[in-house]
Amino acid sequence: MPDTLPPTPDPLHPSLDRLLIVDDNEEIRTQLKWALVKDYEVFVAGDRSTALEVFESQRPAVMTLDLGLPPLPQDVEEGFETLGAVLQKDPATKVIVITGRDEREHALRAVGQGAYDYFCKPIQIEELKVVLRRAYHLSRLEREHRELLRRVAGDSFEGMLGASPQIQEVFAAIRKVATTDAPVLTTGESGSGKELVARAIHRQSARRDGAFVAINCGAIPDTLLESELFGHEKGAFTGAHIQRKGRIETAQGGTLFLDEIGELSPLLQVKLLRFLQEHRIERLGGREEIQIDVRVIAATNTDLKQAMNNGRFREDLYYRLGVVIISVPPLRERQGDISLLAKAMLSRFSVENGNKITGFTAGALRALETHSWPGNIRELENRIRRAVVMAEGSKLTPDDLQLDGGFSPTASLNLREAREALERTLVQRALMRNKGRLTQAAADLGISRPTLYELMEKLGIGKK
Ligand SMILES: Nc1ncnc2c1ncn2[C@@H]1O[C@H](COP(=O)(O)OP(=O)(O)OP(=O)(O)O)[C@@H](O)[C@H]1O
Ligand SMILES: [Mg+2]
Structure with a gap:
C-alpha cells in the first residue's frame, strides 16, 4: 500500500x-x-x-x-x-x-x-x-x-430508494411540505410506502426532535380508538382505573400519523375534525381542555373521494386532512425502480443471511419487471427475503421468487387459448404501465394503435 x-x-x-x-x-x-x-x-x-x-x-x-x-x-x-x-x-x-x-x-x-x-x-x-x-x-x-x-441504492432519501421520476416527484413533495405545518394526506396502494413518506416528512421538518406517533385507525375497535386517540380520565368508563394520555397528546410537539383514516367511524370523524379546527382536545371523562401542538399526517389506501360521495367520509374532514395530498405511485409504475430496489434488498438480506447469493438470473429480472406487484414494495421485500433464504444456487431465479417468469400456460389450454391468454397478459400490463394511454401502450408492444385496438376488442379488454 x-x-x-x-x-x-x-x-x-x-x-x-x-x-x-x-x-x-x-x-x-x-x-x-x-x-x-x-x-x-x-x-x-x-x-x-x-x-x-x-x-x-x-x-x-x-x-x-x-x-x-x-x-x-x-x-x-x-x-x-x-x-x-x-x-x-x-x-x-x-x-x-x-x-x-x-x-x-x-x-x-x-x-x-x-x-x-x-x-x-x-x-x-x-x-x-x-x-x-x-x-x-x-x-x-x-x-x-x-x-x-x-x-447500489440509486438515489436514497430518508430511507426511501428510487430513481424514477415518479418517486423523485414524491421526494420533492416531501421536502416542500416538510417546511410547513400543513396537514398532509398520503394516498397509495397497500405496501407502496405511505408510512415511510410520513416518517420522512417528520424527519425533514422542524418537529424532527419531537415524537412521531402512529396509530392505525383500521386496526382498533371504535370504542377503544376514541380513548386511544384522546385519552381518558380515571373513572371515565368501566375499566378506566387510571388517567391515560391519548396518542394525540403523546404526539405533543411532534407528528401524529393516522393510518387507514378511511376506517374512522362517523362519530370519531366529528371528534377528529373538531380537534383539527381547534387544536384542543378533552380526555374522555375530562372537563379540562388541553392545547395541542401536533402536525397531522393521514394515510389511506382506499378512495376517500368515493367514500365521501357515498357519505361514508365527511367532506369537511377530507379537506382539513388533505390540505396537501401526496399520492405514492404503485411500484409497477416506477420505471426502473423495481430492479434497483430488488438489488438493494438482495444485498441487504444476503448480508443478513451470511449468504452467497450474488444476484438475479436474467429471467428473474424479467419476471420482476413484468409482475404487477399488487402488494408493492412490501411484496417485493417479502419475496426477496424468502428467496434469499430458500434459494439453492448463487443467483435468484423466478422460481426462488415464486414468480412465473412472465407467463406459464397451464396444460389444459389449447394453442389458441394459450396465445390469447398470453396476449391478454401482455396487453393488460402494457396498458397498466402506461396508465391506459393507448399510443404509448401500442409503442411498448411494438404494434400500431389500430392493431392494439383490435386486440383489445378481440380479447374483451376495456379501455381504462
Ligand atoms: N422507496 C422505498 N425504498 C425502500 N423501501 C421502501 C420504499 N417504500 C416503501 N418501502 C418499504 O416497504 C414496506 C412498506 O412500506 P410502508 O409501510 O410505508 O407502506 P404503506 O403504504 O404504509 O403500506 P400499507 O398500506 O400496507 O400500510 C416497508 O418495509 C418500507 O420500509
Ligand atoms: Mg402503512
Missing part, C-alpha cells in the same frame, strides 16, 4: 491525505510535522478552538489528539471535549488519541467514546506511521463502501 494517497477534490468528503495534529507542546507539533510532512498534508493545532477551526476548514480524514490541552494541560477534559466535537461533526473521522504512559484508562475511555485508536508517549515515529497508515486505509475502505452502497 502506498504511503500517500492522491488528494480528493470533492469538498463533501474528508480529504484523505490531510492530517491534523493536535498537541499543546510546540516542540512535539514541530517534530511530528517534519516527520510526517512527506506522507501527508499536515496541519497543527495547540488547543481545542484552533483544532476545531482547522478541522472545520480542512476536514482531515485522520487526526492525532493529545488529551492534555490548555488551559489545564494536566487534565484531560479539554481533550475529550475536542474528541466529542470532532466526532459530532464527522463520526467517520479517525482520531488517534495520544496519552502519557500510565494513562491507559483515559485511552480506553477515549476509544469507548469513538476514538479510532490510542498511542502512548513517548512517540515513536515509525510506530505512529504504521498506526496512521492503517487509519487512512480504513478511512478509504469505509468511504468506498459508502459510495458502493449509494450506487
Whole structure:
C-alpha cells in the first residue's frame, strides 16, 4: 500500500491525505510535522478552538489528539471535549488519541467514546506511521463502501430508494411540505410506502426532535380508538382505573400519523375534525381542555373521494386532512425502480443471511419487471427475503421468487387459448404501465394503435 494517497477534490468528503495534529507542546507539533510532512498534508493545532477551526476548514480524514490541552494541560477534559466535537461533526473521522504512559484508562475511555485508536508517549515515529497508515486505509475502505452502497441504492432519501421520476416527484413533495405545518394526506396502494413518506416528512421538518406517533385507525375497535386517540380520565368508563394520555397528546410537539383514516367511524370523524379546527382536545371523562401542538399526517389506501360521495367520509374532514395530498405511485409504475430496489434488498438480506447469493438470473429480472406487484414494495421485500433464504444456487431465479417468469400456460389450454391468454397478459400490463394511454401502450408492444385496438376488442379488454 502506498504511503500517500492522491488528494480528493470533492469538498463533501474528508480529504484523505490531510492530517491534523493536535498537541499543546510546540516542540512535539514541530517534530511530528517534519516527520510526517512527506506522507501527508499536515496541519497543527495547540488547543481545542484552533483544532476545531482547522478541522472545520480542512476536514482531515485522520487526526492525532493529545488529551492534555490548555488551559489545564494536566487534565484531560479539554481533550475529550475536542474528541466529542470532532466526532459530532464527522463520526467517520479517525482520531488517534495520544496519552502519557500510565494513562491507559483515559485511552480506553477515549476509544469507548469513538476514538479510532490510542498511542502512548513517548512517540515513536515509525510506530505512529504504521498506526496512521492503517487509519487512512480504513478511512478509504469505509468511504468506498459508502459510495458502493449509494450506487447500489440509486438515489436514497430518508430511507426511501428510487430513481424514477415518479418517486423523485414524491421526494420533492416531501421536502416542500416538510417546511410547513400543513396537514398532509398520503394516498397509495397497500405496501407502496405511505408510512415511510410520513416518517420522512417528520424527519425533514422542524418537529424532527419531537415524537412521531402512529396509530392505525383500521386496526382498533371504535370504542377503544376514541380513548386511544384522546385519552381518558380515571373513572371515565368501566375499566378506566387510571388517567391515560391519548396518542394525540403523546404526539405533543411532534407528528401524529393516522393510518387507514378511511376506517374512522362517523362519530370519531366529528371528534377528529373538531380537534383539527381547534387544536384542543378533552380526555374522555375530562372537563379540562388541553392545547395541542401536533402536525397531522393521514394515510389511506382506499378512495376517500368515493367514500365521501357515498357519505361514508365527511367532506369537511377530507379537506382539513388533505390540505396537501401526496399520492405514492404503485411500484409497477416506477420505471426502473423495481430492479434497483430488488438489488438493494438482495444485498441487504444476503448480508443478513451470511449468504452467497450474488444476484438475479436474467429471467428473474424479467419476471420482476413484468409482475404487477399488487402488494408493492412490501411484496417485493417479502419475496426477496424468502428467496434469499430458500434459494439453492448463487443467483435468484423466478422460481426462488415464486414468480412465473412472465407467463406459464397451464396444460389444459389449447394453442389458441394459450396465445390469447398470453396476449391478454401482455396487453393488460402494457396498458397498466402506461396508465391506459393507448399510443404509448401500442409503442411498448411494438404494434400500431389500430392493431392494439383490435386486440383489445378481440380479447374483451376495456379501455381504462
Ligand atoms: N422507496 C422505498 N425504498 C425502500 N423501501 C421502501 C420504499 N417504500 C416503501 N418501502 C418499504 O416497504 C414496506 C412498506 O412500506 P410502508 O409501510 O410505508 O407502506 P404503506 O403504504 O404504509 O403500506 P400499507 O398500506 O400496507 O400500510 C416497508 O418495509 C418500507 O420500509
Ligand atoms: Mg402503512
